[in-house]
Amino acid sequence: xxxxxxxxxxxxxxxxxxxxxxxxxxxxxxxxxxxxxxxxxxxxxxxxxxxxxxxxxxxxxxxxxxxxxxxxxxxxxxxxxxxxxxxxxxxxxxxxxxxxxxxxxxxxxxxxxxxxxxxxxxxxxxxxxxxxxxxxxxxxxxxxxxxxxxxxxxxxxxxxxxxxxxxxxxxxxxxxxxxxxxxxxxxxxxxxxxxxxxxxxxxxxxxxxxxxxxxxxxxxxxxxxxxxxxxxxxxxxxxxxxxxxxxxxxxxxxxxxxxxxxxxxxxxxxxxxxxxxxxxxxxxxxxxxxxxxxxxxxxxxxxxxxxxxxxxxxxxxxxxxxxxxxxxxxxxxxxxxxxxxxxxxxxxxxxxxxxxxxxxxxxxxxxxxxxxxxxxxxxxxxxxxxxxxxxxxxxxxxxxxxxxxxxxxxxxxxxxxxxxxxxxxxxxxxxxxxxxxxxxxxxxxxxxxxxxxxxxxxxxxxxxxxxxxxxxxxxxxxxxxxxxxxxxxxxxxxxxxxxxxxxxxxxxxxxxxxxxxxxxxxxxxxxxxxxxxxxxxxxxxxxxxxxxxxxxxxxxxxxxxxxxxxxxxxxxxxxxxxxxxxxxxxxxxxxxxxxxxxxxxxxxxxxxxxxxxxxxxxxxxxxxxxxxxxxxxxxxxxxxxxxxxxxxxxxxxxxxxxxxxxxxxxxxxxxxx
Amino acid sequence: xxxxxxxxxxxxxxxxxxxxxxxxxxxxxxxxxxxxxxxxxxxxxxxxxxxxxxxxxxxxxxxxxxxxxxxxxxxxxxxxxxxxxxxxxxxxxxxxxxxxxxxxxxxxxxxxxxxxxxxxxxxxxxxxxxxxxxxxxxxxxxxxxxxxxxxxxxxxxxxxxxxxxxxxxxxxxxxxxxxxxxxxxxxxxxxxxxxxxxxxxxxxxxxxxxxxxxxxxxxxxx
Numbered sequence: 001x002x003x004x005x006x007x008x009x010x011x012x013x014x015x016x017x018x019x020x021x022x023x024x025x026x027x028x029x030x031x032x033x034x035x036x037x038x039x040x041x042x043x044x045x046x047x048x049x050x051x052x053x054x055x056x057x058x059x060x061x062x063x064x065x066x067x068x069x070x071x072x073x074x075x076x077x078x079x080x081x082x083x084x085x086x087x088x089x090x091x092x093x094x095x096x097x098x099x100x101x102x103x104x105x106x107x108x109x110x111x112x113x114x115x116x117x118x119x120x121x122x123x124x125x126x127x128x129x130x131x132x133x134x135x136x137x138x139x140x141x142x143x144x145x146x147x148x149x150x151x152x153x154x155x156x157x158x159x160x161x162x163x164x165x166x167x168x169x170x171x172x173x174x175x176x177x178x179x180x181x182x183x184x185x186x187x188x189x190x191x192x193x194x195x196x197x198x199x200x201x202x203x204x205x206x207x208x209x210x211x212x213x214x215x216x217x218x219x220x221x222x223x224x225x226x227x228x229x230x231x232x233x234x235x236x237x238x239x240x241x242x243x244x245x246x247x248x249x250x251x252x253x254x255x256x257x258x259x260x261x262x263x264x265x266x267x268x269x270x271x272x273x274x275x276x277x278x279x280x281x282x283x284x285x286x287x288x289x290x291x292x293x294x295x296x297x298x299x300x301x302x303x304x305x306x307x308x309x310x311x312x313x314x315x316x317x318x319x320x321x322x323x324x325x326x327x328x329x330x331x332x333x334x335x336x337x338x339x340x341x342x343x344x345x346x347x348x349x350x351x352x353x354x355x356x357x358x359x360x361x362x363x364x365x366x367x368x369x370x371x372x373x374x375x376x377x378x379x380x381x382x383x384x385x386x387x388x389x390x391x392x393x394x395x396x397x398x399x400x401x402x403x404x405x406x407x408x409x410x411x412x413x414x415x416x417x418x419x420x421x422x423x424x425x426x427x428x429x430x431x432x433x434x435x436x437x438x439x440x441x442x443x444x445x446x447x448x449x450x451x452x453x454x455x456x457x458x459x460x461x462x463x464x465x466x467x468x469x470x471x472x473x474x475x476x477x478x479x480x481x482x483x484x485x486x487x488x489x490x491x492x493x494x495x496x497x498x499x500x501x502x503x504x505x506x507x508x509x510x511x512x513x514x515x516x517x518x519x520x521x522x523x524x525x526x527x528x529x530x531x532x533x534x535x536x537x538x539x540x541x542x543x544x545x546x547x548x549x550x551x552x553x554x555x556x557x558x559x560x561x562x563x564x565x566x567x568x569x570x571x572x573x574x575x576x577x578x579x580x581x582x583x584x585x586x587x588x589x590x591x592x593x594x595x596x597x598x599x600x601x602x603x604x605x606x607x608x609x610x611x612x613x614x615x616x617x618x619x620x621x622x623x624x625x626x627x628x629x630x631x632x633x634x635x636x637x638x639x640x641x642x643x644x645x646x647x648x649x650x651x652x653x654x655x656x657x658x659x660x661x662x663x664x665x666x667x668x669x670x671x672x673x
Numbered sequence: 674x675x676x677x678x679x680x681x682x683x684x685x686x687x688x689x690x691x692x693x694x695x696x697x698x699x700x701x702x703x704x705x706x707x708x709x710x711x712x713x714x715x716x717x718x719x720x721x722x723x724x725x726x727x728x729x730x731x732x733x734x735x736x737x738x739x740x741x742x743x744x745x746x747x748x749x750x751x752x753x754x755x756x757x758x759x760x761x762x763x764x765x766x767x768x769x770x771x772x773x774x775x776x777x778x779x780x781x782x783x784x785x786x787x788x789x790x791x792x793x794x795x796x797x798x799x800x801x802x803x804x805x806x807x808x809x810x811x812x813x814x815x816x817x818x819x820x821x822x823x824x825x826x827x828x829x830x831x832x833x834x835x836x837x838x839x840x841x842x843x844x845x846x847x848x849x850x851x852x853x854x855x856x857x858x859x860x861x862x863x864x865x866x867x868x869x870x871x872x873x874x875x876x877x878x879x880x881x882x883x884x885x886x887x888x889x890x891x892x893x894x895x
Contacts, residue, residue: 652893654829654886655770658821665817669790 012058013070013087016095016140019058020133022051027129034122041110044125046482048132049106055136056099062092063510071142078145084204086142089510090275093351094139094267096507100493101259101358102132108366108486109252111479112373118165131157131256135264144193144203151189151268155182155232158261161253162245174244181241185231189268192224196276208276218277222284225272226291233265233321236295237627243302246314247378251369254310258317259362263354266324273332274515285333286434289326293444296322300451301602304458304595305623307380307588309368312459313361316404319448320357324350326441327419330426331516333438337429340518345531346422348520351508353415356403356497360412363400363490364459367393370483371463374476380458380588385468389476392484394464399491401460403498405453409541409548411497414504414529416449421537451595458591467582499541502526589621596623604629681729685846688722689808692842693784696815699835700780700822701773705763708831709754715838716746723845734853735845742841745860750834750867757871758827763884769822776822780815787811794847805846812839826877826884830870837863 010018026048033039061067071086087095109128113121134157137150159182163175197203198211213221227238234242246254273279273288299319306312327350334343368378370393377383387394403412423442429435468474479487497504502523509519523529527542577584596603604624610617649660692715699711720743727735769776791807813836820832837859844851851859874884881888 650893652890654889655821655824658817662814662817662821666786666814 011070012061012067013072013085013140016055016058016087016136017072017074017085019051019055020136020140023048023129023133023136026051027126027133030122030125030129032122034120037114037121040121040125041113045106045110045113045128048125048129049103049110052099052103052106052132054099056096056103058087059092059095059097059099060507062087063089063096063507065510067092067510069514074146081145081203083146083149084142084206085137085140085146086205087140089514090267090270091139093355093507093511094263095136097263097355097358098132098135098139098260101362101490102256104486104489104493105252105255105259105362105366106486107489108255108369108483111482111486112252112366112369113250118167119160124161124164127157127160128253128256131161131261135260138264139267142205144196144205144208147268148186148190148193152186154261154264155179155186158253158257162249162257164250164253165248171248174241174248178241178245181231181238185228185238188224188228188231192221192228192272195221195224196272205271205276209278213277215281218280219284222273222277222280225269225277226288229265229269229272230291230325233262233269233325234295234318235291235321235325236298236318237631239295239299239318240625240628240632242318243311243314243625246317246365247308247310251310251365251372254313255362255365255369258314258365259358262317262321263358266321266328266350266354269325269328270515273328274335279332279335282333282336282431282434285329285331285336286437287329288332289329289438289441292322292324292326292329293441293448294322295319296326296448297444297451298322298602300448300455301595301599302623302625303455304451305592305603307592308378309371309380309383309459309463310365310378312380312455313364313368316452316455317357317361319452320353320361320404323416323419323445323448324353324357326445327353327422330419330422330438330441333434334422334426334429335516337431339429340516341520342422342425342428344512344516344518344520345418345425347512347516348505348508348531349415349418349422351511352411352418352497352501352504355504356411356415356494359490359493359497360400360403360410363487363494364397364404366483366487366490367397367400370479370487371476374478375470375473377470377473380462382470383463383468383473384466384582384585385464385473386476387464389468389473390464390478392478393487396484396487396491397464398460399494401456403494405456406449407453408539409495409498409545411494411501411504414498414501414539414541416445417539418531419445421532425532454595458588462586462588462591466585467580469582469585499545500527501529501539501541505529505531602626681725685722685725685805688718688725689805689842689846691718692722692812692838693808693815696812696835696839697777697780699831700776700815700819703769705758705825705827705831706755708828709751709758712754712831712834712838713747713751715835716742716750719746719838719842722842723850726845726849730849732849735850737853738845738850738856741856741860745864746834746838749864753867753871754827754831757874761827761874761878761884763825763827770824771822776818780818783814783818784811787814806843809839809843809846812836812842815839824886826870826874826886829886830867834863834867 026044030040030044067089069086069088071084074083074085077083113124119127131154134150134153138147138154141147141150159175159179162178163171165171166175193203193208195213195217196208196211198208198213198217200207200211226235231238246258249257273284296319299315299317299322303312303315303319306315327346331343331346331350334340334346370390371383371386372378374390375383375386399410403410406412406416420442423438423445426438427435429438503526505520506522512519520531521533523538525540528538528540530536530538596605604626606622606624608618608620610619651657695711695715695718699708702708702711720739723735723739723742726732727739771779787810788807791810794806816832816835816839819835820829823829823832841859850856877888878884881891
């Protein structure tokens with residue numbers, strides 16, 4: 001009873017801190033019996049999911065209109081440098097995202113992790129929950145010190161999760177690349193905070209908010225933040241780790257990285273650009289918009305030509321992050337021209353898309369995990385026809401696929417529609433150059449959305465439809481009930497936000513109110529949204545759903561009534577072949593070929609065409625990232641060359657090494673004294 | 674400055690000069706056994722100077738410090754080093770890389786450099802011992818020079834210990850010594866360091882059949 005009273009009187013912030021501690025405790029408990037799968041998976045992961053639900057609830061509390069910002073100083077950290085935490089609407093929204101999506105992933109993981117896959121389950125449980133807790137702490141942090149500690153904990157714990165199967169060299173390589181990019185990004189963030197304090201040397205966000213920076217320094221801080229968070233989020237050209245690390249990780253971890261960790265980077269960008277830097281001149285927005293659009297298009301095009309299902313989803317994540325950053329850039333742009341309602345609309349689109357992407361991308365990554373467990377195949381060329389073997393996974397994945405493709409009445413449509421609405425309203429910007437450029441952005445968004453649809457047709461069609469391409473697929477089994485619950489939870493989120501978008505928009509209103517001081521217009525009814533003006537554009541997922549259901553019902557009845565009893569049973573025309581074999585189906589490569597052709601200059605293609613008299617002809621194609629060969633390998637060569645040049649210093653004689661220190665000492669003494 | 678302190682100051686200057694002399698002697702000494710003896714003498718001078726400062730400035734902790742110096746630097750370290758030499762069977766001469774007259778000239782230049790550096794700091798210091806900072810720095814630099822110019826592993830260690838002596842002297846002469854905790858820590862570090870060096874000597878000898886550092890050049894990566 002006392003505990004209930006304590007909970008009732010405790011502030012949401014205090015409860016959240018206890019929940020983070022609970023996550024850590026759950027993780028540590030995993031070490032008690034690291035090899036007992038029943039203990040770790042059936043008990044601890046569901047417990048973690050419950051904690052995640054509570055986190056989501058607390059985040060939702062922080063979004064309500066009458067919630068006042070709460071902050072606290074923790075008795076942790078270094079002497080004279082304690083940790084500060086703060087809960088406001090922005091962190092509340094991202095905690096809601098983290099908790100609600102994290103709960104689904106945890107439930108799925110409870111059924112997914114099993115013995116004998118690299119790291120011991122108990123250790124995995126610790127890394128997993130430390131990862132979740134560190135993301136929550138990044139969101140709650142109110143000083144640069146705690147932010148960086150949590151940020152690095154997040155990077156490290158996810159690195160260990162990525163390298164779960166560390167015995168495979170390519171996974172170690174992917175993990176190293178990820179760690180490298182994470183540290184380069186963290187370095188930029190460290191420098192960014194070094195600029196942000198504005199000479200006061202106080203590391204709390206409060207003092208950074210109050211600091212007045214000269215325009216040049218503010219721009220430096222913004223660019224550093226864009227670089228640092230861009231490296232984590234996967235903006236082009238810092239995206240190279242993403243298509244390597246996501247497939248390397250176990251599926252729940254890929255889902256967490258893609259669905260949650262990338263959003264934490266979005267959170268950081270919002271926190272620094274809007275909250276700490278109070279937005280800036282218009283070119284900040286223009287730059288973010290341009291980078292976001294390039295990233296979106298790049299990701300969509302590359303996703304279309306992938307043949308590994310998890311790589312495909314990883315590139316699709318790059319695309320969606322691009323869209324989110326484009327919306328964020330548009331918000332910065334409008335804010336710079338003091339067009340608050342439009343900025344609020346773009347920011348709403350960015351946040352809603354972040355939430356939606358977290359939902360459907362986690363759902364799809366988890367679905368690939370189920371497919372992977374059932375078939376041991378990741379390559380699209382060896383899958384197919386799984387809808388008959390795995391009806392649950394196929395149905396739930398279909399929801400995610402349709403959401404990602406941006407089809408109504410699901411959630412992906414709502415955010416992309418909002419984004420396009422924001423783009424279409426920009427002609428009122430009082431700047432001729434921007435007026436010319438921004439419609440181009442709208443076109444890129446439309447193209448990206450269309451390509452995303454194409455990608456999803458390929459993803460779903462090749463994996464679930466058609467005939468099995470390998471005989472072993474006939475033994476595939478559907479996912480267990482825990483996995484189904486996890487998938488269903490995320491699919492439910494996709495449907496609910498699609499059908500009742502106003503609820504999500506109400507939640508986001510708290511954030512735009514805090515950051516921009518304005519909110520977008522409420523719709524006339526919970527199922528009807530009209531963000532700009534009712535006469536101009538409005539959308540109702542519910543009515544659309546009802547309409548679609550009605551049309552389907554009418555068609556069904558008509559077909560049954562008109563054709564019933566007049567069915568002829570004949571064999572279909574089959575091109576003269578006696579039977580259909582799986583090899584007659586369109587392959588993943590074949591399906592992507594038109595895109596590969598049209599966007600040829602994007603890719604670096606290596607083709608192996610068999611000679612005409614080959615008895616066993618094999619066609620092989622490898623598609624590489626131009627950035628890898630054009631930017632990263634030359635960079636690596638320069639670093640190697642510099643290291644070689646420095647090795648001149650290595651003479652092997654102790655006397656010379658001592659002379660180095662001696663001369664350094666003398667020079668320092670001369671210059672310092 | 675008060676008149677009764679004058680005698681103490683002069684005595685301290687004499688001791689500092691003695692330290693510098695011993696440093697030059699070490700620079701010129703070829704025989705390793707003699708080097709160790711000289712190192713022990715440095716310890717004696719250091720003990721005396723620390724005691725002197727303790728008496729004149731009435732500082733309790735410097736008495737302990739002096740006792741510690743006496744035990745560690747006059748008795749323990751030289752004893753360990755001599756034992757090591759006997760066990761390793763190294764008795765012969767070790768010619769420096771540069772001939773000794775040149776080395777002495779370079780050393781002279783270093784002393785002048787050190788005094789030049791110490792001038793502005795000494796004028797800021799308020800302790801009775803401020804003029805000795807230049808000498809302390811000269812001792813450090815000379816010990817460093819000795820390390821550079823020798824190519825036997827044992828002489829490197831002796832140079833290292835001589836450098837620490839210079840640092841210790843600098844600490845007592847400018848700030849009446851370091852806090853006791855730090856002094857204890859350094860003393861322990863030195864002891865552990867000498868032990869580790871000893872182990873390395875055996876390893877190096879096993880690997881190369883010699884303690885000559887020329888052999889280590891083979892380790893360079895091409």
